Amino acid sequence: MSDSKNVEQAYQLARERYAELGVDTDEAMDRLSKIPISLHCWQGDDVGGFENTGSGLDGGLAVTGNYPGKARTPDELRTDLEKTLSLIPGKHRLNLHAIYLDAKAKVPRNELEPEQFATWVQWAKANGLGMDFNGTYFSHPKADSGFTLSSADDDIRQFWIEHGICCRKIGAHMGKELGTLCVTNVWIPDGYKDIPIDRLAPRQRLADSLDEIFAEKIDPTVHLDAVESKLFGIGAESYTVGSHEFYMGYATSRQVLLCLDAGHYHPTEIISDKISSVLMFVPQLLLHVSRPVRWDSDHVVILDDELRAIAQELVRSGKLDKVHIGLDFFDASINRIAAWVIGTRCMIKALLIALLEPTDRLRQAEADGDFTSRLAMLEELKTLPYGAVWDYYCARSDVPVGPAWLADAKAYEKNVLAKRA
Template sequence: MKEELIVKAYEVAKERYAAIGMDTDKAMDALQKVQLSLHCWQADDVTGFESAGELTGGIQATGNYPGKARNIEELRQDVLKAASYIPGNHRLNLHEIYGDFGGQFVDRDQVEPKHFESWMQWAAEHNMKLDFNSTSFSHPKSGSLSLSNPDKSIRDFWIEHTKRCRAIAEEMGKRQGDPCIMNLWIHDGSKDITVNRMKYREILKNSLDEIFATEYKNMKDCVESKVFGIGLESYTVGSSDFYTAYGASHNKIVTLDTGHFHPTESVADKLSSLLLFIPEVMLHVSRPVRWDSDHVTIMNDDTLDLCKEIVRCDALDRVHIGLDYFDASINRIGAYVIGSRATQKCMLQALLEPLDTLRKYEANDQGFERLALLEEAKSLPWNAVWDMFCLKNNVPVGEEFIAEVEKYEAEVTSKRN
């Protein structure tokens, strides 16, 4: 009976949207092609499989909800369980510390594609493409500076690490027949006043030039800024201005993390500027709350505006969407599902926006009509289209996934402690 109600509600919604010139079937087809890059670190609080030490380098996972993944098998199991509740076919984003090291310690300047062989096989078996990240935090040589460190021995260690990560990403892309996007983010900065900002940024630029000297065909580089990290509040070497300039001048993808900007900044507004000067943009979607940038994504104005701007820029094929939050205070699989589905809901609303009519109003200086239609579009029955999208993808509709996640917790994750 519920399926019948979903279909009936969708037919009404389809007619309602058709009245303003929008095709709901086309919107669902477009959403089906949008792949999220699910972040592996939500399942285990950014611990990885290299060591059991605490996080360092300006980041922190908060909370101690029971049942986190303790090894590579449990993490993979959790990722697949989360993906089973998310409509569509998505990617998996790995940090270097999630390699399959076989119980042996492999320092980060020695990592090789063989340490991700089992990941590549697993991904192929489950039709899940891989993305990748170098890992500069939580290491004895992290300190406050890595690629911008004046100490050549430290700097060379991280340069070699990042070069090897690019080689791993290249192998991943080659094996999966689709470019692996490798993100470069470092925590480098200072807790207090810095009087030689130029020096560290010049060192970072030179390190990046050395890292990117080798060109690859099966991977794509992206560089990510941040406002600050814990214990590094006063100065960030790889700032937004730095990486925007570097990306534009070196034809690199720039990563915009929605939690890495000042609260009053609009990340959505940055897209149209960046896309004029760089080939593509990578998004890390999270939810900032005061100083913490990594709360679970929800369907709020910031995420909705971001998705609308992607569509308005006609950039669905140039903007890659990844998630980047780690909430250890609630069920981790549930956090995956909430954030992923919230992002998809925002994208669906963006795809259903009557853009042609709105642009016509704008071109004719019909400000009243534009604002009125924008407001009325907010209350159109997009949720009925979302329910149909979930139904077509054979995933739980509405709140049904809550009970499923609770069942998995009772049967699996609760028994890990």
């Protein structure tokens, strides 16, 4: 029997199993096909970008590994992304950082304009992709002090305010040109290595800076703003200005999006448990899905318990339309294309598993106080053949089924990546 017939046969059996619980697998796949994941450009070149300022990666960020074949130019990065997207089911997005401009001459970050990202927009349009954007508040001489938007130096602070304003205009341009709204995110590395005396003043300056950046109103159908917290970074172990409490208060009071990054909390904290609470007070959420190992180490996303819990909460809450899902990891110890594919396919797979739950039935059992049935059904679901549905979803999306994508990625490595110096 051919592989396609095996996939079809396995799917029909799985479809019947799920139907017994009142789950329509075809409907689940249809819903899944409409959920875009925003792939982060920085996995392709280890957060290097194409600005060429001469500054190395800093701001509490570090990339481990030196696997050969990283992208050296915007064209190489776009080619790598095309290969990656060809191995992933569904239609997705690109999440771009400001240092990934495509320009012939050096442009100061506080003078960036949409024209420096025109080739990216053209490429996204040609590939039917939406785009998201991020200001780059690190790896720059004006970030060497460890402070940007919260700096006590007026000139430094103003430079980064101007950068933030530029980024919003670029994001709005992307949203307008591509016909799908762009989320522009703000994350800064500001903080102290050792214990500070004044914790308040930097946060007051940060709030004022953000207010100035967000002062101009932009059509929410083309652009949304997000702010992202962090627990600590290298060189800012004792105090981070943009803490969760700061940004939760800021996002709530200003009604902008809050970005929850899976690695930006204490080791015992998980963002799956924060989603329902945060969505009560902010209009929408941005997720940066990553995998912390002991700290914010940005490992490649795998199908672990927390990833499944994040997807379950998005589906069970009924708030999928209020959440923008992006990825944020960078692993230079393995093939970078494979890292993208593994992480993105796992995110999509987790969403499929969540969509295959009989959510209404589980919710009713809970409402009836029938916790026995709730627990029993949740455990039975763990061994249902979601893998057969996943394989069928990949097949109908015309992407490799199962591990077949790996051979394609390795061939690309041999024929393309290995030839890069």
